[in-house]
Amino acid sequence: MNRSLTAGIVTTLAALILVGCSSAPSDEDKKYAALVTVADQDDFGGINGDTLADTLSGEGPALCKQLDSSFADAVAYAKLGYSTKETTALISAAVVVYCPDQKSKLPAG
Numbered sequence: 001m002n003r004s005l006t007a008g009i010v011t012t013l014a015a016l017i018l019v020g021c022s023s024a025p026s027d028e029d030k031k032y033a034a035l036v037t038v039a040d041q042d043d044f045g046g047i048n049g050d051t052l053a054d055t056l057s058g059e060g061p062a063l064c065k066q067l068d069s070s071f072a073d074a075v076a077y078a079k080l081g082y083s084t085k086e087t088t089a090l091i092s093a094a095v096v097v098y099c100p101d102q103k104s105k106l107p108a109g
Contacts, residue, residue: 032093074105
């Protein structure tokens, strides 16, 4: 009986930990994902919004941090995992959502 009780407690605690660790994407992350999708419908359009927001979580702020140095640094960072078109969408959306003060670092056009 003790073994069953212990297993039940462990199962309950594991479920509570999983529920506590998994959270929905923030409103900022959702906005970021939506703007990325608009900017690059071909590559991101087929991905569910919450899934994309969760996947890209942290990407926008990381790109803003790179923009602190230069636009070239942000591009180089993004191109480690994304195409040129995806990189443009990710950086543009990051500036709108996470670091509008970096807008002047984006190239004109």
